[in-house]
Amino acid sequence: MKGRPSKRPVKRGPRGNAPDPDLQRATELFHVGRTREAARLVDAAVARNPKDPNALRIKALILLKGGLMLEAQRILDRAHKADPRNPMIPLDQAVIHKLGGRYREMIDSAREACRRMPGNRRAEAMLVQAFEGAGELDRAIEFVERTIASRGLDPEMAETYANVLELAGRREDGLVVADRLLESSSTPPPIRRRLLLHRGRMLEKLGRTDEAMDAFDAAHALLPVEFDPDAWDRRLDDIIAATDRLEPGADPSVAEASEVPVFIASLPRSGTSLVERIVGVHPEAHGAGETGLIGDVLRGFREELDGDPDAAIRTAAPDVLERMRVDYLERQTALFGRSARIVNKHLSNWQRLPVIGRWFPRARIITIDRPPGDVAISIYGQNLAHDRMPWTTRLDWIGRMIRSQARFAEAMRSRVPNPWFEVDYTALVTDPEPRIRELIGFLGLDWDARCLEPHRSEEGRGGRRFMPTLSMHQVRQPIGRGGLGRAEAFGDRMAAFERGHGVDQAGG
Numbered sequence: 001m002k003g004r005p006s007k008r009p010v011k012r013g014p015r016g017n018a019p020d021p022d023l024q025r026a027t028e029l030f031h032v033g034r035t036r037e038a039a040r041l042v043d044a045a046v047a048r049n050p051k052d053p054n055a056l057r058i059k060a061l062i063l064l065k066g067g068l069m070l071e072a073q074r075i076l077d078r079a080h081k082a083d084p085r086n087p088m089i090p091l092d093q094a095v096i097h098k099l100g101g102r103y104r105e106m107i108d109s110a111r112e113a114c115r116r117m118p119g120n121r122r123a124e125a126m127l128v129q130a131f132e133g134a135g136e137l138d139r140a141i142e143f144v145e146r147t148i149a150s151r152g153l154d155p156e157m158a159e160t161y162a163n164v165l166e167l168a169g170r171r172e173d174g175l176v177v178a179d180r181l182l183e184s185s186s187t188p189p190p191i192r193r194r195l196l197l198h199r200g201r202m203l204e205k206l207g208r209t210d211e212a213m214d215a216f217d218a219a220h221a222l223l224p225v226e227f228d229p230d231a232w233d234r235r236l237d238d239i240i241a242a243t244d245r246l247e248p249g250a251d252p253s254v255a256e257a258s259e260v261p262v263f264i265a266s267l268p269r270s271g272t273s274l275v276e277r278i279v280g281v282h283p284e285a286h287g288a289g290e291t292g293l294i295g296d297v298l299r300g301f302r303e304e305l306d307g308d309p310d311a312a313i314r315t316a317a318p319d320v321l322e323r324m325r326v327d328y329l330e331r332q333t334a335l336f337g338r339s340a341r342i343v344n345k346h347l348s349n350w351q352r353l354p355v356i357g358r359w360f361p362r363a364r365i366i367t368i369d370r371p372p373g374d375v376a377i378s379i380y381g382q383n384l385a386h387d388r389m390p391w392t393t394r395l396d397w398i399g400r401m402i403r404s405q406a407r408f409a410e411a412m413r414s415r416v417p418n419p420w421f422e423v424d425y426t427a428l429v430t431d432p433e434p435r436i437r438e439l440i441g442f443l444g445l446d447w448d449a450r451c452l453e454p455h456r457s458e459e460g461r462g463g464r465r466f467m468p469t470l471s472m473h474q475v476r477q478p479i480g481r482g483g484l485g486r487a488e489a490f491g492d493r494m495a496a497f498e499r500g501h502g503v504d505q506a507g508g
Contacts, residue, residue, distance in 0.1 A: 020045050020048075020049075020052070020054075020055070022041045022044060022045055023041065023042065023045045023052070023054060023055050023058065025041055026038040026039075026041035026042045026045065026058055027054075027058055029041070030042075030058060030061060030062060034387065035062055035387065036387060038058065038062060039059075039062050042055055042058050042059045042062060043059070046059055051078075051082050052082075053079040053080070053082040053083035053086055054079075056075050056076070056078050056079035056082065057076065057079045057086075057088060057092060059075050060072040060073075060075040060076040060079065060092065061092070061095060063075060064095060064096065064099055072096070073096065076092055076096070079092075080092075087113070087116040087117045088113075088117075090109045090110070090112035090113040090116060091109070091110070091113040091117075091120075091122065091123055091126060093105075093109040094106050094109035094110040094113060094126045094130065095126075097109055097130075098126075098129065098130070098133065101133075103130055103133035103134035103135075104134060106126075106129075106130040106133060106134075107127065107130040107131065107134060109130075110123060110126040110127035110129075110130045111127060113126065113127075114127055119151070121154060121156050121157060122156070124143075124147055124157065125156050125157055125160050127143060128140045128143055128144055128157070128160045128161075128164065129160065131143065131164075132160075132163065132164050132167065137164055137167055137168045138168075140160075140164045141161075141164055141165065141168060144157060144160060144161045144164065145161075148161070153177075153180065153181070155181055155184075155186070155187050155188060155191045156191070158177055158178075158180070158181045159181065159191050159194060159195055159198075161174075161177050162174045162175075162177040162178045162181075162195065162198060163198060165177065166198070166201075166202050171202045171205060171206055172206075174198075174202055175199060175202055175203070178195050178198060178199045178202070179199070181195055182195055182196065182199070189222055192219075192222065193219045193220075193222045193223070193383065194219075194383050196215045196216070196218050196219035196222075197215070197216060197219045197381060197382065197383050199215045200212040200213070200214075200215030200216040200219065200381055201381050203215060204381070204489075207489075209489050209490050209491075209493070210493065212381075212490075213490060213493045216380050216381050219383075220380075220393040220394065223386055223393055225386055225390040225393045225394075226390065227390040227391045227393075227394075227397055229391070229397055229400040229401070229404070229500075232391075232400075232401075232404065233400075233404055235308075236351075236404060236407070236408045238308075239308075239310050239351075239354060239408075240408065240411045240412075240415075242314055242354075243314060243354045243411075243412070243415050244314065244415065245414070245415050246314075246354070246357040246358060246361065246415060246416050246417055247361075247417060248361035248362070248417050249361075252361075252362075253322055253325070255322060255325035255326050255329055256321075256322070256325060256359070256360065256361065256362075257362055258325075258329060258360055258362065258363070259341075259360075259362050259363060259364070259444065260329070260332070260339070260340065260341060260342055260363075261328070261329075261332065261342060261344060261356075261360050261363045262279065262285075262341050262342065262343045262344065262363060262364045262365075262366065262443065263343075263344050263345075263349045263356055263363060263364070263365050263366070264276060264343060264344070264345035264349060264366045264367075264368070265349040265350040265352075265353060265356075265365055265366070265367050265409065266349075266350060266366075266367050266368040266405070266409075267347070267350070267375060267379070267401070267402060267405050268347050268379055268382075268384060268389075268392075269375055269378035269379045269382065270368045270370045270375050270425070271368045271370050271423065271425045271428070272345045272347075272368065273345070274428075274454065274479070275345075275366060275368060275423055275428075275439070276289070276343050276345045277454035277455075278436055278439065278451050278454045279341065279343050279439065279440070279443065279451070280343055280454075281448075281450050281451055281453075281454050282341075282440065282445055282448050282450070282451055283448060283450075284339060284340040284341065284445055284446075285339055285340065285341040285342070285343065285443070285445065286336050286337070286339040286341070286342045286343065287343050287345075288332070288335070288336050288342050288343055288344050288345075289345065290345055290346045290347060291332075291335065291336075291344050291346060292346055292348075293328055293331050293332060293335075293344065293346075294328070294344075294346065294348070294349070294352050294355060294356070295346075295348065295352075296331065297324050297327050297328050297331070298324075298355070300327065301320060301323070301324055301327075304316070304317075304320050305320075309355070310351060310352060310354055310355060313354055313355050313358050314354065314358070316358070321358055321359065324359060325359045325360065328359065340444075340445065341364075341443055341444075341445065347389070350367070350405055350408065350409055351408070353365070353408075353409070353412040353415075353416055354412065354415070354416065356416065356418065357412075357415070357416030357417060357418055360418070361416070361417040361418060362418070362419070363418055364418065364419050364420075364421065364442065364443055365416070365418045365419070365420045365421070366420075366421050366422075366423060366439075367409055367420070367421075367422045367423070368422070368423045368425055369422055369423065369424050369425060370425035370426070371425075371426070371484075371485075371487070372399070372402045372403075372497075372501055373486075373487030373488070373494055373497060373498075374483060374484065374485070374486045374487050375398075375402060376395060376398045376399060376402060376487065376494070376497045376501070377486055377487045377490060377494065377497075378483070378486065379392050379398050380392070380395055380398060380497075394496070394500075395494065395496035395497040395500065396496045396497065396499055396500030397500060398497060398500065399496070399497040399498065399499065399500025399501030399502070400500045400501070402501055403500075403501050419442070421438075421439060421442045423435065423439065426484060428479070429479055429481050429483070429484065430481060430484075432452060432479045433452060436451050436452060452479075454479070455479070
């Protein structure tokens with residue numbers, strides 16, 4: 001009718017529901033790395049509408065990021081059942097394949113996502129990442145350049161482009177792309193941060209260390225992060241004080257006597273991925289990556305533990321401990337199948353040594369001794385999870401954490417009953433075979449020469465898949481000395497680390 005104002009149609013979600021603003025906000029938070037905030041909003045959205053496929057999808061992706069693959073797959077199945085025509089389904093599957101290290105399958109899923117959603121930038125970026133993960137850098141570059149030619153350089157694709165150029169050895173070209181994007185005021189802060197860190201790593205490899213450190217500093221300055229190293233040390237002291245010498249039971253259950261779990265208990269960037277691959281390529285072993293199984297089990301028993309689980313584990317009732325052990329082993333088998341040894345290298349394992357000792361007193365523990373300065377600069381130059389590890393954003397905090405970890409591990413070594421092996425990183429990369437033979441022998445495995453060539457693990461030698469990590473591309477190279485003496489090149493730019501690492505040497 002004339003004179004009646006027309007109504008603008010309201011965009012609606014699946015099955016005619018109006019979009020949930022909290023869910024939209026959760027999606028934004030997830031994609032910028034603020035996972036905990038996203039999880040709270042998503043859980044509320046799922047509680048309001050348990051069949052909302054979009055809420056279920058985001059919940060599944062959050063679970064995937066936390067390493068809960070089985071639970072994530074279950075939630076995704078619910079989402080796909082609620083909305084089987086959702087074009088995002090193959091993109092979800094591509095994410096699952098990526099986290100599982102299944103890059104060929106990831107390529108197929110990402111291609112299908114691009115077919116269903118022509119021009120979707122996230123799907124296109126996922127396809128490039130799939131090519132990159134599969135080692136097909138020429139195909140990745142060709143796809144990116146064809147995409148840029150058709151629509152121009154957008155932040156998400158440009159970030160991916162800079163990365164594959166660097167991996168292909170074209171660092172100067174990668175710098176041009178990164179700088180072009182950094183000059184744009186429209187580049188979102190999360191991408192800007194990742195680009196600055198990437199730029200710094202490229203500059204370092206070109207020998208321009210002052211510029212590299214400037215880029216690292218600028219990246220971390222974008223984050224409003226708080227961390228109290230003194231409070232952290234007090235917490236570690238409380239755990240040490242609450243942990244008496246642990247003794248294995250005289251008549252252990254099958255679960256308590258298990259030697260299948262192996263725990264690497266060291267800081268990020270100390271060589272954990274390399275050690276995991278050396279062991280994981282053995283035909284009787286499996287590398288499980290940074291699986292958060294310990295934390296998952298503890299969270300499931302929070303009501304039966306009194307206070308901080310890392311301290312309260314000492315007073316847990318025997319039946320509770322047994323149920324926790326069984327839960328861990330069942331989850332481990334469901335995720336990774338059966339092997340004589342399954343290596344968990346989660347970055348919080350060193351903090352969970354009292355738990356490991358209580359659960360599995362016969363499980364092997366591996367720590368890695370790498371020069372602290374090299375560990376520090378490697379941490380500082382990477383985009384680590386600052387919401388979970390805020391200390392990674394300042395060199396002095398990194399120095400404190402390296403010292404704290406060494407102190408705590410040494411205290412636990414005299415308290416837990418587990419067999420313990422310390423890898424000398426320098427010896428490992430300068431003269432690999434003797435140290436690798438010792439390591440494999442320590443694990444109770446027969447010698448296998450494939451362990452000398454972990455970089456060939458994805459060529460069918462051992463038939464193993466590995467969970468992707470920040471070190472994925474480094475461990476695809478032969479064992480070498482490339483990371484030795486890295487901190488020395490930065491000279492006095494490492495002064496903040498040295499202050500943090502050397503402060504109050506006599507105290508805790």
